[in-house]
Amino acid sequence: xxxxxxxxxxxxxxxxxxxxxxxxxxxxxxxxxxxxxxxxxxxxxxxxxxxxxxxxxxxxxxxxxxxxxxxxxxxxxxxxxxxxxxxxxxxxxxxxxxxxxxxxxxxxxxxxxxxxxxxxx
Amino acid sequence: xxxxxxxxxxxxxxxxxxxxxxxxxxxxxxxxxxxxxxxxxxxxxxxxxxxxxxxxxxxxxxxxxxxxxxxxxxxxxxxxxxxxxxxxxxxxxxxxxxxxxxxxxxxxxxxxxxxxxxxxx
DNA sequence: ATATCATATGAACAGTTATTCATATGTTCA
DNA sequence: TGAACATATGAATAACTGTTCATATGATAT
Numbered sequence: 001x002x003x004x005x006x007x008x009x010x011x012x013x014x015x016x017x018x019x020x021x022x023x024x025x026x027x028x029x030x031x032x033x034x035x036x037x038x039x040x041x042x043x044x045x046x047x048x049x050x051x052x053x054x055x056x057x058x059x060x061x062x063x064x065x066x067x068x069x070x071x072x073x074x075x076x077x078x079x080x081x082x083x084x085x086x087x088x089x090x091x092x093x094x095x096x097x098x099x100x101x102x103x104x105x106x107x108x109x110x111x112x113x114x115x116x117x118x119x120x121x
Numbered sequence: 122x123x124x125x126x127x128x129x130x131x132x133x134x135x136x137x138x139x140x141x142x143x144x145x146x147x148x149x150x151x152x153x154x155x156x157x158x159x160x161x162x163x164x165x166x167x168x169x170x171x172x173x174x175x176x177x178x179x180x181x182x183x184x185x186x187x188x189x190x191x192x193x194x195x196x197x198x199x200x201x202x203x204x205x206x207x208x209x210x211x212x213x214x215x216x217x218x219x220x221x222x223x224x225x226x227x228x229x230x231x232x233x234x235x236x237x238x239x240x241x242x
Numbered sequence: 243a244t245a246t247c248a249t250a251t252g253a254a255c256a257g258t259t260a261t262t263c264a265t266a267t268g269t270t271c272a
Numbered sequence: 273t274g275a276a277c278a279t280a281t282g283a284a285t286a287a288c289t290g291t292t293c294a295t296a297t298g299a300t301a302t
Contacts, residue, residue, distance in 0.1 A: 012184040012194045012248070015218065020185050026178040027189075028236075033174065035239045036232060037167040044162035045260075049154050057144040062279060063133040064141050068148075073133045075261055077280055087238075096269040096278045097136065110234045111157060113227045115149075117208075118156045133278070166290075183249060196291055198250055217248045217299040 042086045043110070047071060048079050051100075052107060055089060059101035163207045164231070168192060169200050172221075173228060176210060180222035 014020055027033075042048060050069045054060055060068070066076040080100055083089040090103040135141055148154075163169060171190045175181055181189070187197040201221055204210040211224040 009191045009193055010184075010188045012187060014188045015182055015184050015248085019179055019181060020189050023175050023178040023181065023185075024189055027171070027174055032236060032239065033170050034167050036235050037165055037170045039235050039238060040161045040170075041165035044158055044165040046155050046158040047260080049158045049161075050148070053148055053154065054144050057147040058140055060140060060144065061136055063131075063136050063277095064144075066133060067131045067135045068141050068145055070130045072130055072262075073279070074263080074281085077278095078260075081280080098279060104238055106234045106238045110231055110238075113231045113234065114157050114160050115153060117160060117225055117227045117231075118153065120208075136278085162289095168290080184247095193292075194249070195251085195293080198248095199290075202250080214299095219249060 039086065042082060042088065045079070047075065048083060049111075051076065051079060051083065052088065052102070052111075055100060055102045056108060059099045061097045061099050063097075065100070160207065163203060163209065164235075166200070168196065169204060170232075172197065172200060172204065173209065173223070173232075176221060176223045177229060180220045182218045182220050184218075186221070 062076055066073045088104050089100050091098050091100045183197055187194045209225050210221050212219050212221045
């Protein structure tokens with residue numbers, strides 16, 4: 001009785017057509033969902049999480065960050081580039097030293113909510 | 122003058138020792154940071170984001186989810202397992218049909234904050 | 243019983259990613 | 273100018289991840 005509406009990938013039948021249609025109406029734009037996943041991808045790495053938490057406390061230069069989290073300067077520099085591209089950190093130069101700091105107020109809230117999930121029983 | 126304190130990986134010198142020590146004191150436990158990254162890793166995939174957004178609107182069976190987001194039943198099932206392991210979704214069985222629903226109230230807040238970052242100018 | 247359907251799962255493959263290494267850039271200081 | 277230092281970056285490698293395919297499981301209905 002039920003037909004498969006417009007999906008070439010799905011290899012099964014829609015069981016609750018009304019529910020699917022209702023949910024489809026409420027889905028955010030595909031583009032937003034993609035961008036959201038991209039953002040969380042950036043958060044999904046221990047090194048980057050450590051860097052961001054460090055910057056919650058203070059702006060820091062690359063060398064200090066590397067020392068703090070016990071990673072090579074190169075690894076930290078690579079990750080800072082990722083964070084910079086995601087518009088999560090910004091930097092200022094002072095001679096040969098580059099200071100990085102946070103560029104977003106939402107991060108802390110996101111992390112706090114994340115920690116609430118983790119620390120639940 | 123500056124020495125490298127206890128880090129074997131870092132290949133540079135601590136420039137601001139006081140800052141590093143202060144920041145180190147304020148860092149959350151290594152374990153939390155690891156778990157947090159693991160959580161965000163789960164969010165860092167478009168398919169899983171879509172599934173979670175779908176479940177914001179209603180509980181759904183696997184087949185309906187697959188149809189909605191235009192993925193194979195198998196792919197969806199694999200991702201639901203990941204979400205289940207992360208304690209983000211739960212399920213109930215009704216005959217041969219399995220209904221999945223959200224198992225966490227924090228997710229929506231996390232996503233909303235994430236969207237605020239994305240939709241900023 | 244057997245055919246059908248919904249779901250789960252293991253293996254394989256392709257694509258992605260984080261770190262390392264070597265090196266380049268640009269600044270400071272002697 | 274040249275040595276030392278902070279940072280950036282490209283290439284290579286190893287590890288990880290998501291999808292697909294084939295198949296298994298378990299339930300329903302005839």
